[in-house]
Amino acid sequence: MQTIDNTIGRDVATTIARISVDPDRALAALTEIDDLHRANGSPNETPILWRLARQARPILSAHLPAAVAAVEAHSQPFGPCAVAIEGLAPTGSRLSPDAQRVLALALGSPLGSPFQYLQQNDGVLVPGLSPTPGVVANSGASPGPFAAHSDDAILPPHLRVRSIALFGVENETRVPTGYAPIEAILDRLDRPDRAILMTPDFAVRKPHSFDLDGGSWSAPLPLVFENAAGELCVQCPTYNTRPLGAAAARAFAGFRRAVDEALQWLVVGEGSYMVFRNDRGLHARPPIAGRRTVLRTYWRPDTASLQAATGQAGPVFDLRPLLAG
Numbered sequence: 001m002q003t004i005d006n007t008i009g010r011d012v013a014t015t016i017a018r019i020s021v022d023p024d025r026a027l028a029a030l031t032e033i034d035d036l037h038r039a040n041g042s043p044n045e046t047p048i049l050w051r052l053a054r055q056a057r058p059i060l061s062a063h064l065p066a067a068v069a070a071v072e073a074h075s076q077p078f079g080p081c082a083v084a085i086e087g088l089a090p091t092g093s094r095l096s097p098d099a100q101r102v103l104a105l106a107l108g109s110p111l112g113s114p115f116q117y118l119q120q121n122d123g124v125l126v127p128g129l130s131p132t133p134g135v136v137a138n139s140g141a142s143p144g145p146f147a148a149h150s151d152d153a154i155l156p157p158h159l160r161v162r163s164i165a166l167f168g169v170e171n172e173t174r175v176p177t178g179y180a181p182i183e184a185i186l187d188r189l190d191r192p193d194r195a196i197l198m199t200p201d202f203a204v205r206k207p208h209s210f211d212l213d214g215g216s217w218s219a220p221l222p223l224v225f226e227n228a229a230g231e232l233c234v235q236c237p238t239y240n241t242r243p244l245g246a247a248a249a250r251a252f253a254g255f256r257r258a259v260d261e262a263l264q265w266l267v268v269g270e271g272s273y274m275v276f277r278n279d280r281g282l283h284a285r286p287p288i289a290g291r292r293t294v295l296r297t298y299w300r301p302d303t304a305s306l307q308a309a310t311g312q313a314g315p316v317f318d319l320r321p322l323l324a325g
């Protein structure tokens with residue numbers, strides 16, 4: 001059995017880095033990105049937006065180097081597990097929705113390759129998530145609560161989302177987003193419960209947002225494990241996890257209490273950008289009142305594993321062969 005005691009307390013990795021950018025520098029960067037987008041005919045097609053985003057990366061490096069450096073640090077093993085950047089909607093800036101997507105992709109470009117699942121959010125690479133009446137709770141488009149979870153826990157770890165980026169467009173009632181690094185969760189548990197969480201005594205259910213029939217529950221798996229780099233990782237939708245046996249049930253009850261205590265809350269509002277490790281912590285939000293829209297992007301260092309599993313070039317991948325793998 002793996003031991004986790006020597007990995008707890010790595011405070012750099014569990015720090016949520018927060019940055020506020022200078023309004024004048026932000027306005028200069030956004031103006032140049034808007035010009036870049038307009039000069040290319042104001043496109044809305046994914047491959048063009050991603051190409052423009054890569055062209056916009058030097059603009060961000062020139063005007064907002066601390067923001068770029070923070071995202072680069074986040075992309076490294078044992079880097080800050082979450083980064084929040086404020087001030088990306090300075091007075092006088094007017095980015096169209098697609099130019100905002102260019103900015104969101106450019107901010108995330110140190111993270112590697114953006115991608116999306118074909119059967120989620122209509123296969124849109126950078127979907128705008130807004131509350132939609134009638135959508136059930138625990139899904140990105142729901143106005144209801146979204147309990148603590150990691151996305152796509154049912155997929156094998158080498159195919160999962162590594163980082164999730166949220167770019168805030170509007171957040172009328174300042175609905176917060178919560179994030180709990182796995183180390184902060186495990187610090188609140190005793191050694192026997194930590195050990196049980198690392199044994200394959202749990203099953204997780206396919207998320208509602210995967211628009212697919214059949215095959216609802218995973219094979220037995222651990223909720224916590226160590227990746228090849230030695231980082232602690234977690235795979236757990238707390239509302240869609242089934243402990244297999246009494247000891248697992250006791251450990252899971254403690255885990256849920258620890259998650260509630262460990263969640264740190266930030267508001268992703270207009271001009272905010274938040275990126276967090278999906279595989280190294282759980283995220284959550286309360287019900288949404290009023291208008292709230294975030295542009296969400298999934299990232300991996302590269303999509304070679306997704307390409308190999310699907311036979312597709314990407315950046316949009318069919319979930320069916322991924323779930324089979």
Ligand SMILES: [Fe+2]
Binds near residue numbers: 283
């Ligand atoms: Fe999520």
